[in-house]
Amino acid sequence: xxxxxxxxxxxxxxIGAATGLAGASAPGNAQGIxxxxxxxxxxxxxxxxxxxxxxxxxxxxxxxxxxxxxxxxEPFGITVEIRDPNWSTDAGxxxxxxxxSEKPDAIVVHNPDVQSYARLLRKAEQAGIYVVQVNMNSSYxxxxxxxxxxxxxxxxxxxxxxxxxxxxxxxxxxxxIVQGVLTAAASAYxxxxxxxxxxxxxxxxxxxxxxxxxxxxxxKNIAATVLQQHPxxxxxxxxxxxxxxxxxxxxxxxxxxxxxxxxxxxxxxxCDGLEKGTYSEVVSYDxxxxxxxxxxxxxxxxxxxxxxxxxxxxxxxPLTFLTKENMTPGSCWTLDR
Amino acid sequence: xxxxxRLTQEQIVFALAVLLCAVFALALPGFLSADNLLNLVxxxxxxxxxxxxxxxxxxxxxxxxSLVALMAVSVAWALQLAATGMDFVQAAAIGxxxxxxGGMITGVLIAFVEIPAIxxxxxxxxxxxxxxxxxxxxxxxxxxxxxxxYLVWLGQGSLAxxxxxxxxxxxxxxxxxxxxxxxxxxxxxxxxxxNLAAARIAGVPxxxxxxxQYMLSASxxxxxxxxTAASVASxxxxxxxxxxxxxxxxxxxxxxxxxxxxxxxxxNVVVGTLLIGILLxxxxxxxxxxxxxxxxxxxxxLSAIVIDTFLxxxxxxxxxxxxx
Numbered sequence: 001x002x003x004x005x006x007x008x009x010x011x012x013x014x015i016g017a018a019t020g021l022a023g024a025s026a027p028g029n030a031q032g033i034x035x036x037x038x039x040x041x042x043x044x045x046x047x048x049x050x051x052x053x054x055x056x057x058x059x060x061x062x063x064x065x066x067x068x069x070x071x072x073x074e075p076f077g078i079t080v081e082i083r084d085p086n087w088s089t090d091a092g093x094x095x096x097x098x099x100x101s102e103k104p105d106a107i108v109v110h111n112p113d114v115q116s117y118a119r120l121l122r123k124a125e126q127a128g129i130y131v132v133q134v135n136m137n138s139s140y141x142x143x144x145x146x147x148x149x150x151x152x153x154x155x156x157x158x159x160x161x162x163x164x165x166x167x168x169x170x171x172x173x174x175x176x177i178v179q180g181v182l183t184a185a186a187s188a189y190x191x192x193x194x195x196x197x198x199x200x201x202x203x204x205x206x207x208x209x210x211x212x213x214x215x216x217x218x219x220k221n222i223a224a225t226v227l228q229q230h231p232x233x234x235x236x237x238x239x240x241x242x243x244x245x246x247x248x249x250x251x252x253x254x255x256x257x258x259x260x261x262x263x264x265x266x267x268x269x270x271c272d273g274l275e276k277g278t279y280s281e282v283v284s285y286d287x288x289x290x291x292x293x294x295x296x297x298x299x300x301x302x303x304x305x306x307x308x309x310x311x312x313x314x315x316x317x318p319l320t321f322l323t324k325e326n327m328t329p330g331s332c333w334t335l336d337r
Numbered sequence: 338x339x340x341x342x343r344l345t346q347e348q349i350v351f352a353l354a355v356l357l358c359a360v361f362a363l364a365l366p367g368f369l370s371a372d373n374l375l376n377l378v379x380x381x382x383x384x385x386x387x388x389x390x391x392x393x394x395x396x397x398x399x400x401x402x403s404l405v406a407l408m409a410v411s412v413a414w415a416l417q418l419a420a421t422g423m424d425f426v427q428a429a430a431i432g433x434x435x436x437x438x439g440g441m442i443t444g445v446l447i448a449f450v451e452i453p454a455i456x457x458x459x460x461x462x463x464x465x466x467x468x469x470x471x472x473x474x475x476x477x478x479x480x481x482x483x484x485x486x487y488l489v490w491l492g493q494g495s496l497a498x499x500x501x502x503x504x505x506x507x508x509x510x511x512x513x514x515x516x517x518x519x520x521x522x523x524x525x526x527x528x529x530x531x532n533l534a535a536a537r538i539a540g541v542p543x544x545x546x547x548x549x550q551y552m553l554s555a556s557x558x559x560x561x562x563x564x565t566a567a568s569v570a571s572x573x574x575x576x577x578x579x580x581x582x583x584x585x586x587x588x589x590x591x592x593x594x595x596x597x598x599x600x601x602x603x604x605n606v607v608v609g610t611l612l613i614g615i616l617l618x619x620x621x622x623x624x625x626x627x628x629x630x631x632x633x634x635x636x637x638x639l640s641a642i643v644i645d646t647f648l649x650x651x652x653x654x655x656x657x658x659x660x661x
Contacts, residue, residue, distance in 0.1 A: 221621075
């Protein structure tokens with residue numbers, strides 16, 4: 001009997017609650033209710049300025065980041081500005097110096113090398129500006145770094161070549177390396193990763209390790225000479241797909257079957273290159289994804305408002321290893337998407 | 338010393354090249370193989386073509402610092418037009434037109450406005466690159482569109498086992514040689530370079546000749562650019578900002594074409610180009626680090642010039658004009 005009674009009470013309460021809720025929410029359905037997170041969000045974003053200082057615009061990478069940031073941040077009232085130093089480290093340093101007094105709310109910086117901007121970035125943080133570094137880190141850690149873990153990328157690429165060319169796996173162990181600009185973070189860290197793996201595999205032989213300055217023509221000339229001298233070369237690690245279009249051309253001209261693994265932002269040109277057989281494998285660090293990571297980092301900083309430089313975050317980008325076999329029509333991106 | 342005294346810089350550089358070649362042949366197995374030698378010449382054939390263009394201007398007592406920028410921008414624009422759907426032949430013709438107009442403006446600035454060539458071309462190079470980047474294309478590297486795939490043969494194909502760029506380099510050299518040697522304009526060019534005032538008094542149309550020399554270098558540059566684009570299936574417009582144009586001047590000066598004008602010929606360019614080619618190829622085979630390569634390159638070039646200064650000391654007559 002008691003059970004029955006409490007059940008009845010419970011049922012009544014439940015029905016009452018349900019009708020009550022329905023009653024309360026009925027006008028809500030008609031007029032909508034305001035999301036309580038909106039007001040503080042828009043307040044935090046409105047009128048903020050983010051300045052992007054790339055190595056140079058006009059690259060698939062930098063154009064991709066800029067487009068992604070604009071797409072994500074501008075609808076929320078954030079102004080995105082670009083200061084393009086066009087490959088001049090001096091001009092880039094000047095741009096950052098003038099930003100110290102202009103005081104934008106955040107600077108997104110793409111370092112030409114590990115040293116040049118390091119002190120300026122610390123000054124920027126001291127001046128109360130958030131600093132996000134993208135893809136190529138400097139020796140000074142700022143509020144956030146968004147980009148590939150080049151050391152790990154170098155290690156994984158070296159392992160790929162060992163799988164293919166290592167004497168233990170039936171290859172002859174002969175590989176070559178085509179670097180970019182020696183002082184760039186992307187070159188220096190990748191080389192570190194490759195060395196980490198090669199030191200543990202002394203049966204691999206690096207027959208050539210040359211820098212091609214991110215230029216396809218130089219890469220082609222180097223690769224052609226190396227292939228001439230080592231016709232039995234098994235694999236090449238290149239440091240950037242845009243440059244290694246030259247390395248690939250040299251391999252094709254020599255008529256050799258050399259495994260060319262390279263890396264880049266995953267632009268459509270990388271997939272085209274895989275399709276045509278210019279590259280054997282491309283490691284993509286997915287520029288649109290990085291652009292979103294940058295934007296999210298900036299939005300978090302604007303909302304939480306920590307002291308600039310107080311907390312350091314590193315967001316390594318997920319890496320995708322693309323080959324002709326595993327790529328799909330959506331594996332790569334285009335700017336006018 | 339009397340025999341040595343008669344050696345020209347061209348012969349000194351040629352001797353250096355042969356010496357280096359011999360050293361590499363002994364020290365590096367595979368250096369002297371036919372394939373490697375072909376590869377060696379192929380790798381410098383574009384540099385050589387640009388050297389011919391620059392050589393013609395320098396013989397006419399000018400200098401063209403806008404050569405590489407104009408090459409990069411006009412070819413990149415042609416590729417860009419073709420990529421957006423234009424027929425490639427038409428796009429290439431427009432690119433050539435742009436190149437010629439660029440060369441003509443430079444020539445007019447030098448010949449008629451009388452701005453020194455070094456400043457006029459320096460400014461034009463910056464202007465052309467900026468104009469191209471802002472108005473003509475958006476990306477640093479412009480790719481060869483699929484419709485123009487047949488062009489790849491120019492840069493990557495071979496004829497009877499010899500890479501096509503070598504034939505094109507030879508053709509440019511031949512045309513340059515015939516022009517200088519057998520055409521009236523070619524002789525005018527040399528006369529203007531040797532002594533502008535005297536040439537004018539003798540009735541040479543000096544100003545039009547100067548305009549022509551820049552248009553000539555622009556068009557040879559365009560050919561070199563098309564071969565570049567064909568050989569790596571893309572055009573990297575960053576070369577406009579690089580030190581590439583100084584490499585071109587180096588080839589010319591090293592080969593023995595004096596910056597004071599009027600002297601030298603296409604053979605000098607060929608010799609200079611070969612020395613650079615042998616150096617680069619040997620150092621790549623030896624896997625010498627990039628920065629060390631630059632040091633070695635600089636030292637060899639300096640020694641060539643020092644030897645020349647000892648053997649052919651400058652006197653009032655040779656040092657009087659135009660030395661930069």
